[in-house]
Amino acid sequence: GQQVMQIPQYQHVQEGEDFTTYCNSSTTLSNIQWYKQRPGGHPVFLIQLVKSGEVKKQKRLTFQFGEAKKNSSLHITATQTTDVGTYFCAGSGSNYKLTFGKGTLLTVNP
Amino acid sequence: EAGVVQSPRYKIIEKKQPVAFWCNPISGHNTLYWYRQNLGQGPELLIRYENEEAVDDSQLPKDRFSAERLKGVDSTLKIQPAELGDSAVYLCASRLSLAFRDPAPYEQYFGPGTRLTVT
Numbered sequence: 001g002q003q004v005m006q007i008p009q010y011q012h013v014q015e016g017e018d019f020t021t022y023c024n025s026s027t028t029l030s031n032i033q034w035y036k037q038r039p040g041g042h043p044v045f046l047i048q049l050v051k052s053g054e055v056k057k058q059k060r061l062t063f064q065f066g067e068a069k070k071n072s073s074l075h076i077t078a079t080q081t082t083d084v085g086t087y088f089c090a091g092s093g094s095n096y097k098l099t100f101g102k103g104t105l106l107t108v109n110p
Numbered sequence: 111e112a113g114v115v116q117s118p119r120y121k122i123i124e125k126k127q128p129v130a131f132w133c134n135p136i137s138g139h140n141t142l143y144w145y146r147q148n149l150g151q152g153p154e155l156l157i158r159y160e161n162e163e164a165v166d167d168s169q170l171p172k173d174r175f176s177a178e179r180l181k182g183v184d185s186t187l188k189i190q191p192a193e194l195g196d197s198a199v200y201l202c203a204s205r206l207s208l209a210f211r212d213p214a215p216y217e218q219y220f221g222p223g224t225r226l227t228v229t
Contacts, residue, residue, distance in 0.1 A: 004152075033217075042201060042220040043153065088152050097166065098218075100152030 002027050004091045006101035014109050019076040021104035023089035030092050032065055032072045037103070038085040046074075046087075081108050112136070114221030116202050122227045128190035131224045134183070135204030142179060143218065144170075144187050145201040153201055153220075159185065160207065192228045199223040 003026040013019055023032065031050045035043035047056055049065035049072060056063045062075045072089055086103040093099075115134040123129050135142050140161050145153035156175065158166040161182035170177065174193070179185040189196055203218040 042222050043218075044220070045217040048217065090152070097155065100154070102150065102152050 002091070002093050002097070002099045004089060004099045004101040006089055006104055008104055009102065010105045010107075012107045012109065013079050015081060016078050019079050019083070019106055021074050021087050021089075021106075023072045023074075023091070023101055025070045025091045025093075027070070027093050029069050030094060030096065032092075033090045033098065034063060034072075034074055035088045035090060035100075036085050037088065041085075043088060076106075079106070079108050081110050084108050114202055114204055114219055116200075116221040116224055118224055119222060120225050120227075122229065123192055125194055125228050126191040128188065129192050129226060130186055130188045131200050131202075131226075133185045133187070133202030133221060135185075135202070136206075136219055139204035139206050139219070140182065141205045141207045142185050143203040143205075144177060144185070145203065145220075147199045147201055147223070149198075156187070189226075192226075194228050197226055197228045199225050 005024045007022050011019055031048055033048045034046040036046055037043045047063050052069050053067045054065040060077045064073045074087055076083055086105045088100050088103040090098045090100045114136055117132050121129055142159040144156040146156055147153045155169055157164055157170045157177050159179045162179050175189055177187045201223045202221045205216050205218045
């Protein structure tokens with residue numbers, strides 16, 4: 001079945017440093033979504049990417065979808081303490097079933 | 111607008127006991143999902159409903175898990191009997207489908223979840 005892998009599993013940064021998490025799928029995806037889950041909270045939708053090579057920005061967050069639609073990345077510029085949480089990518093293939101990665105836990109030292 | 115409501119928020123039971131979780135999706139959302147999230151993992155889909163119809167229950171352990179969505183609004187997920195390995199957070203999510211039985215994974219809205227501990 002479809003597998004979605006994320007690296008790194010954990011990332012600790014100093015406030016102001018950049019952060020990137022990577023997502024790789026074993027199969028070509030129809031689209032990919034990104035969610036953020038704060039400690040003790042529930043996943044909150046951030047964005048969906050559909051097109052090959054697509055790049056979307058939300059303030060300090062930049063999302064990319066690979067040309068082959070098998071990988072994606074989330075980059076945060078100048079992290080803040082409010083960015084703390086686990087970032088999940090979730091990909092769907094031809095059956096549209098959403099498969100979540102294991103997530104990257106980001107901690108930020110003020 | 112109220113979000114997805116789940117209850118209870120926490121549940122502690124002994125193994126072999128039954129347990130039920132309830133979810134009320136966002137008003138007007140015809141698609142409802144139940145996920146299980148183990149510690150340190152991403153959510154795993156258990157079942158997806160389109161209105162009152164379960165259209166994808168391939169990952170639901172049917173020997174002990176059951177779900178229903180009467181009238182296509184709120185939903186109940188049941189485990190009977192519970193096992194130690196069922197300890198997890200059970201998340202409900204909903205979304206608005208733009209077409210009949212549209213499987214496309216648009217934005218999903220998650221509830222706060224029910225944290226189940228089986229002792």
